[in-house]
Amino acid sequence: MYKLLVILFFVPFFGACKQKKSTEDLKRIFYNKKGLFDKIVYNLRNIKLREGVTAADSSYMLVLKRSDEKLYNEITALGVFDLIAYYDIHCKGIEQYDFQMNWLSQKKDIYFDFNSCDTIETRKGYYRKDEKNNEFWGLGDGWKMWKLVEYLDYKQ
Numbered sequence: 001m002y003k004l005l006v007i008l009f010f011v012p013f014f015g016a017c018k019q020k021k022s023t024e025d026l027k028r029i030f031y032n033k034k035g036l037f038d039k040i041v042y043n044l045r046n047i048k049l050r051e052g053v054t055a056a057d058s059s060y061m062l063v064l065k066r067s068d069e070k071l072y073n074e075i076t077a078l079g080v081f082d083l084i085a086y087y088d089i090h091c092k093g094i095e096q097y098d099f100q101m102n103w104l105s106q107k108k109d110i111y112f113d114f115n116s117c118d119t120i121e122t123r124k125g126y127y128r129k130d131e132k133n134n135e136f137w138g139l140g141d142g143w144k145m146w147k148l149v150e151y152l153d154y155k156q
Contacts, residue, residue: 021103023137026145029103030112036078037143041097041114043071044085079103091117109148116142 021029030037047068075083082100096115103110115122126138133149 023135023145023147026103026110027137027139030139030143030145033078034141034143036074037099037112037114038141040071040075040078043068044097045095047071075099111146111148112139113144113146114142115144118142118144 078099079102080099081102082098084098084100086096086098096113096117099112099114101110101112113122120126121128121136121138122140122142122144123138124140126136126144128136130136134146135149136144136146138144
């Protein structure tokens with residue numbers, strides 16, 4: 001009887017964890033955690049100044065693990081498994097942070113980007129799909145979400 005109860009409880013639980021999340025589900029999760037994302041961006045800016053990280057040091061996860069374990073743990077607890085920082089000299093040096101998430105059960109990458117210089121793609125309600133079917137949604141306040149289907153080959 002005990003084994004039957006365990007199976008009846010855990011099988012639906014694990015099945016629910018693996019369900020595909022819709023775009024609206026992902027947005028809702030982000031908005032529920034937006035305060036944490038904003039706090040992390042604020043702290044990342046301070047670490048960049050304090051640690052002297054340059055644009056060449058684009059992967060923050062290793063820098064964070066060495067320099068600020070508390071912040072590193074907060075970031076990974078949100079479901080971030082990669083974090084890349086960009087320094088844009090054309091936008092008065094304002095940083096862009098790409099958070100690659102592990103929130104999807106399918107094999108597509110989902111990203112949340114913060115870029116206070118981008119006023120078009122980060123505008124709430126913005127939507128675009130490129131020729132490779134990558135999708136972009138503006139979330140407001142400098143944030144956008146995008147789903148990677150296939151990398152684009154950019155010609156120089």
